[in-house]
């Protein structure tokens with residue numbers, strides 16, 4: 524089974540993805556890292572040197588060509604479900620889980636990590652909340668099409684197991 528974790532930047536996809544993959548004894552992938560390895564450069568460099576459209580193409584290609592192993596948990600990028608029909612593809616090829624956080628919570632976390640994130644590094648600290656709120660609102664159209672929604676405040680090491688026991 525392939526488990527796709529989606530959600531806004533800073534929602535904890537990588538953090539929980541690693542813990543949940545461990546609990547299920549599944550392989551863990553971070554989609555940004557897969558792309559960085561293929562391109563031999565950072566996501567920030569891909570954005571600044573080749574532009575967002577190029578990154579989105581590479582992101583879709585990386586997502587859809589990860590066929591091995593059979594069982595894995597993958598932390599997608601915040602924009603992954605919102606481009607190139609990726610969400611439809613994920614829903615057809617595995618289980619999708621939206622890690623849902625509030626704009627307030629995300630802003631608090633992102634303020635500390637702004638510099639490494641191409642989409643927000645140019646935004647003034649005082650404007651970040653409004654940016655996150657607007658973008659989150661736009662993106663939830665996609666995120667909420669996930670098969671499961673897990674509020675981050677309810678996330679714990681047993682969440683995935685509980686979810687699957689509940690629905691099996």
Ligand code: S3P
Nearest residue numbers: 531532533555599600601602641
């Ligand atoms: C992006 C989120 C990032 C990364 C890229 C674009 C986005 O991933 O893919 O900077 O569009 O929200 P994380 O959500 O893992 O930070």
